[in-house]
Amino acid sequence: MSTKQVFAGSASGFLVMLAMVGCTSSQPKQPSNATAAAAAPAATEMKQTFDNTLLKEWTGPYGGVPAFDKMNLADIKPAMEKGMALHLADIDAITNNTAAPTFENTIVPYEKAGEALSRAFIYYGIWGSNMSTPEFRKIQAELAPQISDFRSKISQNTKLFQRIKAVYDQSQKTPLPADQQRTVQLIYEDFAMEGAGLSTEAKQRYAAINKELSSLYTSYGNNVLADEEKYVTFFTKDQLSGLPESFVKAAAKAAADNGKPGQYAVTNTRSSMDQFLTYSDNRALREKVWNTYYSRGDNADANDNNQNITNILHLRDERVKLLGHDTYADWRLQNRMAKNPQNAMALMEAVWPAALARVKEEVKDMQAIANASGAKITIAPWDYRYYAEKVRKKKYDLDSDEVKQYLELGNLTQAIFYTAGELFNFSFKPVPAGSVPVFHEDVKVWEVTDKTTGEHIGLWYLDPFARPGKRSGAWASQYRSFSTFDGKKTVLASNNSNFVKPAPGDPVLVSWDDATTFFHEFGHALHFLASNVKYPTLNSGVRDYTEFQSQLLERWLSTDKVINQFLKHHKTGQVMPASLVAKIKKAATFNQGFETTEFLASALMDLKYHTVPDPTGLDPDKFERETLAALKMPKEIVMRHRSPHFTHVFSGEGYAAGYYGYLWADVLTADAAEAFEEAPGGFYDREVAAKLVKYLFAPRNAMDPAEAYRLFRGRDAKIDALMRDRGFPVPAGQKAQKK
Incomplete structure (x- = not known):
């Protein structure tokens, strides 16, 4: 920027x-x-x-x-x-x-x-x-x-x-x-x-x-x-039960890299934690890994963030009151699509009850399986992923590890390139090693050109693996954005992930969720690459809109053309069988109680923090507990990002009072996806794709986002598409059409 x-x-x-x-x-x-x-x-x-x-x-x-x-x-x-x-x-x-x-x-x-x-x-x-x-x-x-x-x-x-x-x-x-x-x-x-x-x-x-x-x-x-680097959970060979071979090999490498060869390690990142909690049969170790991950920044030591949160909230509040605003959220949302915190809260409150109701159903199913297996337990947060996976197998005969065998990173990379070619007419060609400088040996670079004219569009950098010193999660960024007012500037875009690096010679196999995130972040990169604006300021984003384009791109992962060409077994080369695809699609709304509730809890908490009339001296730990209790947060689930490590909101202001934006954007996403589903060519319909690029990607912030969406869809987006998409009841007064 x-x-x-x-x-x-x-x-x-x-x-x-x-x-x-x-x-x-x-x-x-x-x-x-x-x-x-x-x-x-x-x-x-x-x-x-x-x-x-x-x-x-x-x-x-x-x-x-x-x-x-x-x-x-x-x-x-x-x-x-x-x-x-x-x-x-x-x-x-x-x-x-x-x-x-x-x-x-x-x-x-x-x-x-x-x-x-x-x-x-x-x-x-x-x-x-x-x-x-x-x-x-x-x-x-x-x-x-x-x-x-x-x-x-x-x-x-x-x-x-x-x-x-x-x-x-x-x-x-x-x-x-x-x-x-x-x-x-x-x-x-x-x-x-x-x-x-x-x-x-x-x-x-x-x-x-x-x-x-x-x-x-x-x-x-x-x-x-510092907490992500400091707290690594080590375990031994007798504690491997339930873990997939690919994870075991990666865990052995992680332990060796951390100075403990012969042991195994769960690093304190979401990708590593998530896999371990999904598959490990060792409940005590699951609890330890869960506590280690969710207590980042909350260990009453030199890296504890609670006082930082209190000070941040107080100063933000004082600053916006200098400008005449009642709360930080009122100031922050004035130029967002939501316009004010009341509108943002109304959207979340429309979805929250359905999410809680679904969680009750999910927990009931999990507890039944635990009881049937003889486990004398009550489902706890460190059990949710583990027993959800067992429910998935029972209800849909769907094994997440089986799905992973078809999700190899190299093939997924070709899949996102194919999608970009079909929708944007982009072509990706590897840049020879050494011809473009990189900051780490893991980083690879591709040249992006127009498929028809051969015109140079830009470069795309990929930094895929977790390592010490790299922040967790996945993100996209730019080193140079497009503009023409002072000579044409082509784009330098990057995607950054934290996939667990495999043992030498082994494939990089990822979960369906991680593959979806890979498509998501590439959607941001396409937003950069597709830019067609004259002035740099027009490349800026509206936070509750900018996630829309990336969330929409997730939908192409499950299209037939991507599945049949790129989701191939890493050993046999066989395309993912139709029976497995059918199971994945049938289970598309599975675990939506968990997914929606853990996200919404963080989004609601963010807005609650930033609408407190006077946050002076606020105790984050107490506020988090009391707010979640008032919201009737299920005890089996924790916020996706607890307050002490909610970096979206407290290590800067990019998402402060704006984390709800993912849901706001998802309303647009679900509605736009139905536009493709209704088109003759489905997700590869040329006419709808052309409107997608023209109105939703190329303009960036050169026009009001609401107007841009209306030009694409012919109307405003409706929440009923989101509810259908998640398998939730459609609100009264909305047309409950079948997808």
């Missing part, structure tokens, strides 16, 4: 925003003499050949690529400090221009500002998300308040805001071309939301709060990462 775009979302750390879902990453050029003559001194300095590798212009093929092979941690702090100084010089050139503010002399140079810092931020993000070390975390802690100060110097620059406001006000009287009008609107709204119109005294307090928050976010995120 261009560094100015860091300001969207208030004090959210750039690193977290970059990592979570692939925020826009553009590399605008320095101001040209034609458009900003006053910027010449800064521009001249920007064009210098910097000694610091992290600031240098990207060279090489494909419009230039990051020099990941030359990254040196010693360079990062001086690069960031120099980059911030250069960016501020670009801003000074804009504010010192004595000509009346216009789009060309204010907005255009603002879009171009900060090129060198943008490059440095890319490397900063890689160290933070993919290759963190204790040494980097120390530097990160030092830089966080400096970055916050830098951001405040721009977001609260009175002269800059006056020029932007002047252009905005004029555009309300005499509209600009549509893309320019939208660009001005988004920039103006970002500044207004960041307190650019506050008094001098209020601005000073606002900046001080942001500075303090930046350090808290860094501390919170690093505490979670």
Whole structure:
């Protein structure tokens, strides 16, 4: 993203925003003499050949690529400090221009500002998300308040805001071309939301709060990462019962990598934890692994995050009250699709009862199997995945490990390429090793071109495996976004996963859920690659909309064309049999009580935290327990992300008061999927696919998301599609059509 775009979302750390879902990453050029003559001194300095590798212009093929092979941690702090100084010089050139503010002399140079810092931020993000070390975390802690100060110097620059406001006000009287009008609107709204119109005294307090928050976010995120690295569960050969061979081999490698050869290890990541809890027959060990994972950031030690949460909530509340808002959620949602917390809460409350009812059914089925087997237990959270798998086998004769044998990562990669080719006309070709620098040997790169014309679209990087220093989960990010206003910029996009690395020579087999996530994150990458906007700001996202495109792409995993071509047994090469496919589709709504409830619990908790009238002194542990009890949270399930490790919300502001957005986007997803199902060509219907790209992917934020969806669908989305999709009762008044 261009560094100015860091300001969207208030004090959210750039690193977290970059990592979570692939925020826009553009590399605008320095101001040209034609458009900003006053910027010449800064521009001249920007064009210098910097000694610091992290600031240098990207060279090489494909419009230039990051020099990941030359990254040196010693360079990062001086690069960031120099980059911030250069960016501020670009801003000074804009504010010192004595000509009346216009789009060309204010907005255009603002879009171009900060090129060198943008490059440095890319490397900063890689160290933070993919290759963190204790040494980097120390530097990160030092830089966080400096970055916050830098951001405040721009977001609260009175002269800059006056020029932007002047252009905005004029555009309300005499509209600009549509893309320019939208660009001005988004920039103006970002500044207004960041307190650019506050008094001098209020601005000073606002900046001080942001500075303090930046350090808290860094501390919170690093505490979670430290617990993920620190707590590894080791076990021995006599404790392998129930575990699949592929997991056993990977666990042996993980133990050896952690200095205990001959033993086995469950690393403290979701992919590793999830597999172990699903298959291990050892209940005591399941409980230990479960507790280790769900207590990240909550161990009453140096990495405990509870006080961080209290401080974050207090400061967020104080900051938005400076702007005249009652709660943080009111401030945050004003430019989202939901518009206000009441609308977001109403959606979740419409789904929550159906999810709880389904959980009761699921627990009853699991308890019956446990009783029948002679296990004298009551289903607990560490039993849910294990007995759910047994119910799945009994009700649907579906074995998750059997399904995994057809989900090999290489084939899945070809499957997402095929989907991109059919929908977007993209072609993916491996880039020869060594021709494009990478930051780790596991990272592979592909060139993306138009299948028909051969036109270069961009590069796609894949970093698939878990390792120490890499944050857990899966995400997409960009190193460069598409724009044309200052010369065409092609896309550099990446996907990052945490698959368990297999023993040498073994295939990478993943679960159906992990395969779905792989498609999901690739949907973000396609959103980047399909961009067709002129100005960098238009690549920004609306949080409760930006998950829609990626959630929709998940649907292609289960299409016949993908299954028949790419879901092949890793040993025999045989395509997944029709009988197994039928079982998967029949069980499509299986365990939706668990899936929906663990997600909604986190989303509801997020919004509850951020609608407390005065969170001063709030006790997160007590608040979490009491809120869940009031919601009648089933004792057999825990929040997907408990408060002390809810990095979406507390290590930055990308999803703060906005985690509900996944559900909001899923309403759009289910409705859009039905548009394909109703079309003559199904999920590969050419006409619907063309509208998908034209209205839902290519425009990014160049038009209002609600209007974009109406252009695609011909109407607004309806919740009944979501309820049908999850096998829940359709709300009264909705048409209960059969899928």
